[in-house]
Amino acid sequence: NAGVTQTPKFRVLKTGQSMTLLCAQDMNHEYMYWYRQDPGMGLRLIHYSVGEGTTAKGEVPDGYNVSRLKKQNFLLGLESAAPSQTSVYFCASSLTGAQHGSPLHFGNGTRLTVT
């Protein structure tokens, strides 16, 4: 049982380039999330999904897109990277969501640098 797996672990992009971050979970969780972590700002929610085929915006969605074509995968895309998107990105999953007391399980993170 691998839990939540993120790829890649590190990436450097030039301004304007695009990329996709992949998150996979093997716990049959319904909910999946993408957060970014910046120094002094905690974890901020980018987008989330409440089930296969669904996506919704979080606190800081601008410049990102997501897709959840399969229940176990949640993809985060950057169409045109900007230096402000330099951050550590964490994917998380939850069995039934926080409203039902279901905790979030995090992946190991992806460190992205945009130059």
Add this chain to the structure above:
Amino acid sequence: GENVEQHPSTLSVQEGDSAVIKCTYSDSASNYFPWYKQELGKRPQLIIDIRSNVGEKKDQRIAVTLNKTAKHFSLHITETQPEDSAVYFCAANGGANNLFFGTGTRLTVIP
């Protein structure tokens, strides 16, 4: 959305002493309050959580208290050890299925 404030941002304690981290939240609909520990370069990991129908919860050396009226909750770590050194995050769900996080507290336990 929910707004979670966390204090202090840094905390240093002597080994064996207690540490207390406090958080406030804005949305009275919040009903789930987890605490996460993040060691340097690692993922956040759940250490304890509490639901709104409970005022206090303990797990060995850690405890969480919740005051719904005042909209604040606290993490208490007793008999601190060097391995407790990490960044701790509180969170609240705003009545929804997402989590809104505080800005973190860097705890240093001095041997």
